[in-house]
Amino acid sequence: MAQKSQIKEPLNDELLRKYVNGCHILHYHGLVDAYGHLSVRVSDDSFLMCRYMAPPMVANREDLWLYKVADGEGVKADTPRGFSERYIHSEVYKAYPGVNAVVHSHSLDVVPFSISPKLPLRACFHMSGFLGTNVPVWDPATEYKKDPTLVQHMLVRDTKMGASLAKALGAGQDGLPKEHVxxxxxxxxxxxxxxIEMAIARSVYTAQNARILKDALAIAGKSEDVVVFSEQEAADAGRSTISGAVKPWPLWLAEVESNPLYQNHI
Ligand SMILES: [Zn+2]
Incomplete structure (x- = not known):
């Protein structure tokens, strides 16, 4: 008999409302525009995500659908078109059973660090200790080299590329990845x-850390004159801040709930 899937997040109105608010918060903080997305795991083998639409416009129950961790496809046969990069989410959930929420962002603050190996992204700001001293950069070219027939669009549009990306996070303890980002x-x-709160808080402070590092480089002139955190500083700062995003979450909620662009009808 198949093992019963363990429920991670009860699929109720509270979770649906939080998911919609989360999409809005990511947009308010410049982490998504029409592109990028948020997901939340609801069981061992399924996760919730909005259909193919701009996250700031997510508003209704009908916008939200369940997808399978196994292959990233919709749980229901009538699932409408989903994000082409939903395999980022399914493969991270598959590789790391302790992960309950995933954000994918095209943050303009962060992208420069994905193409600047001489100044890698690492923790330099007390709110971002969770970044540690070695934020991995996943390079799709490693897959393109293995299979030159692949379309080299830099996207993650299937389980194979998703699995390759998920692997870059590295295996940590308790079903969690070694690196959060x-x-x-x-x-x-x-x-x-x-x-959801933690995935969004880490995304917000990843972008802030990136902005600070970029500004510091502009002041210092060269990367060796920018002082970043030691391993212990990053680890200790990572343990001391954000915890559960209890403090910023009510503020972030108030910001999107008072802005008429964002509608939440759940
Ligand atoms: Zn993308």
């Missing part, structure tokens, strides 16, 4: 969390 060369980043 991986950059995608010339594209963006993927960020994980054990909750």
């Amino acid at each position: 991986a950059l995608m060369r010339g594209h963006g980043f993927v960020c994980t969390g054990t909750s």
Whole structure:
């Protein structure tokens, strides 16, 4: 008999509302525009995501659908068109059973660090210790070299590329990845969390850390004159801040709930 799938997040109105708010918060903070997306795991083998649409416009129950971790396809046969890069999410959930939320962003603050190996992204700001000292950069060219017939569009449009990206996060403990964030060369980043709040908080502070590092380089002139965190500083700062995003979440909610662009009808 098949093992019963363990429920991770009860699929109720509270979760649906939070997902919609999360899409809006990501847009408010410049982490998504018409592109980029958020997902939340609801069981061992399924996750929730909006259909193919701009995240700031997500508003209704009908916008939200369940997808299978196994292959990234819709749970229901009548699932409308989904994001072509939903395999980023399905493969991260498959590789890391402890991950409950995933953000994919094309943040303009972060992308430059995916193409600048001489100044890698690493923690330099006390809110971003979770970035550690070695944010991996996933390069799709490693897959293109293995199979030259692949279309080299830099996107993650199937499970194979999704699995390759997920692997870049590295295996950590308790079903979690070693790194919370991986950059995608010339594209963006993927960020994980054990909750929607944590995945979004880490995304927000990843972009802030990137902005600070870029500004510091402009002041210092060369990368060796920019002082970043040691491993211990990053680890200790990572443990001391954000925890659960309890403090910023109500503020982020108030910001999107008071802006008429964002509608949440759930
Ligand atoms: Zn993308």
